[in-house]
Amino acid sequence: MLSDRSKGSSYVYADYNATTPIGxxxxxxxxxxxxxxxxxxxxxxxxxxxxxxxxxxxxxxxxxxxxxxxxxxxxxxxxxxxxxxxxxxxxxxxxxxxxxxxxxxxxxxxxxxxxxxxxxxxxxxxxxxxxxxxxxxxxxxxxxxxxxxxxxxxxxxxxxxxxxxxxxxxxxxxxxxxxxxxxxxxxxxxxxxxxxxxxxxxxxxxxxxxxxxxxxxxxxxxxxxxxxxxxxxxxxxxxxxxxxxxxxxHNIPELLVKMKEIEVLRDQLEYELPNLTNIFGKNSERLPNTSCIYMSGVKNDVQLMNFDLNNIAVSNGSACSSGKIEPSYVLLAMGATKEQAECSIRISIGWETKCKDIKKIINCWYSIYNQKAINSDSGDLY
Incomplete structure (x- = not known):
């Protein structure tokens, strides 16, 4: 059974590449x-x-x-x-x-x-x-x-x-x-x-x-x-x-049409993040629902925990590897540094994602990032 926290209307599911809601x-x-x-x-x-x-x-x-x-x-x-x-x-x-x-x-x-x-x-x-x-x-x-x-x-x-x-x-x-x-x-x-x-x-x-x-x-x-x-x-x-x-x-034709709207939401998400953020594969043709985002100085497990506490489900990459947090071999193969690979998360949205969900993800992202800046000023590691 899903917990009450993950069933509410305020819960944002942004991990479609791991698994999708059942039609x-x-x-x-x-x-x-x-x-x-x-x-x-x-x-x-x-x-x-x-x-x-x-x-x-x-x-x-x-x-x-x-x-x-x-x-x-x-x-x-x-x-x-x-x-x-x-x-x-x-x-x-x-x-x-x-x-x-x-x-x-x-x-x-x-x-x-x-x-x-x-x-x-x-x-x-x-x-x-x-x-x-x-x-x-x-x-x-x-x-x-x-x-x-x-x-x-x-x-x-x-x-x-x-x-x-x-x-x-x-x-x-x-x-x-x-x-x-x-x-x-x-x-x-x-x-x-x-x-x-x-x-x-x-x-x-x-x-x-x-x-x-x-x-x-x-x-x-x-x-x-x-x-x-x-x-x-x-x-x-x-x-x-x-x-x-x-x-x-049977749902594939409808899903493909829906992806045009999803791509707009994905682009909105990426546009509203700060310029210093690195989005892997941004200059390539990509799936319309996927963003792999680097947050400098904040490990992906810390990001995941904070997103989860705010009722947002995202991923550190392949769900098949969950439980062993280590640098993404995919990002390393693309030339990312070890620090970049350790500080990147995947946001993958889908057909139930709404504009308000994107705003919540963005607000949470900034909250995590700003907390990192506060901790850095105080000398704490994040």
Whole structure:
């Protein structure tokens, strides 16, 4: 249960990149599936076939709303993390190439990866990508570049990257978990061979991820069982969470329209912060809802605590890393100093964010900053 403090109208949720509020139609869809009471899609009886239809409808929705070509397969996983692990661990015989700012589920599951640097604006160095691909020529190569970074919101030129990767006969994967519902994602247009999604990043519930991949690729399973999900993911499917994902996909067109308003709010937030504030990736194309902001001299855990005490939820970066406050490797890869990386937070707003919420975030930011100045004058460390 949520605490009273986090349920009130004065509570500001600005951590959409960690997880999103559940859509109304998603809740309705989940309740409808729960009313079936028994659901194993592998069962041959009527109840089992009802559950199987939920999965098939969800696959159809993924295909329709994400622009998935007919030559691609769709497999449900428990999360984008599992889907990313399946790509890396299931394609071990490939040389793994990835950017320095990939999600830990990619970086930590890769085999001896070749790392592509990013520039100070957080964009992958395409010249270095070509150099690495040229060096690895003759090998089976898998390149994984996230579509948009979860900490800075910086969007990568995936279509151009895919063209370069295919020129060298390599395979291209993109983790699009942070992009869905914020910018247009069309797999056919991007041209990638594999693509990862996560339901709870666009109004679904935790427990459902998707891996889409070219049928010609051979991927080995990492979870063994009864041969579910094309033999790539053993275990009974989470029908409830998948039904939620299916419903959330219907909301994407509306969310994309809403993002125009959200971008205005994000820009208002950044405009009203002092000039000495550094906003990482500001000179790059970014997700319309994301700001990664440096506050000089105030550690991010102190900022988070103060925001939380004022009923505002923000993040120090990837929610997957919460509990181990350390400098962001993403910001360090962009050339940030250790102090900058330790004093930066992520504000990610969304479809329930209002103008008054932005004003409250700004006022709280100044309160924290001014308190830092008072403490500095008194000789205290903040």
């Amino acid at each position: 109304k139609n998603v809740k309705e869809s989940i309740l409808e599936v729960l009313s079936l009471q028994t659901f194993n899609p592998s069962s041959l009886h009527r109840r089992g076939q009802e559950a199987r239809k939920v999965l098939q409808d969800a696959r159809d929705n993924v295909r329709n709303f994400i622009g998935v070509p007919d030559n691609k397969e769709i497999v449900f996983t428990s999360s984008a993390t599992e889907a990313n692990n399946l790509v890396m661990a299931g394609m071990k015989e490939y040389q793994h190439v990835m950017s320095a700012i990939e999600h830990p589920s990619i970086l930590n599951s890769a085999r001896n990866p070749h790392i592509i640097p990013v520039n100070k604006n957080g964009v992958v160095d395409l010249v270095e990508l070509e150099k690495i691909l040229n060096k690895l020529k003759g090998n089976k190569i898998l390149v994984s570049i996230m579509m948009a970074n979860n900490e800075t919101g910086v969007i990568q030129p995936i279509k151009r990257i895919t063209e370069i990767v295919h020129k060298f006969g390599a395979v291209c994967h993109t983790d699009a978990a942070q992009s869905i519902g914020k910018i247009n994602v069309n797999m056919e247009d991007l041209g990638v061979d594999l693509l990862t999604l996560s339901a709870h990043k666009f109004g679904g519930i935790v427990g459902s991820g998707v891996l889409i991949f070219d049928k010609k690729l051979e991927i080995k399973p990492i979870i063994f069982g009864g041969g579910q999900e094309k033999g790539l993911r053993g275990g009974t499917e989470n029908v409830v969470a998948i039904a939620g994902l299916s419903a959330a996909l």
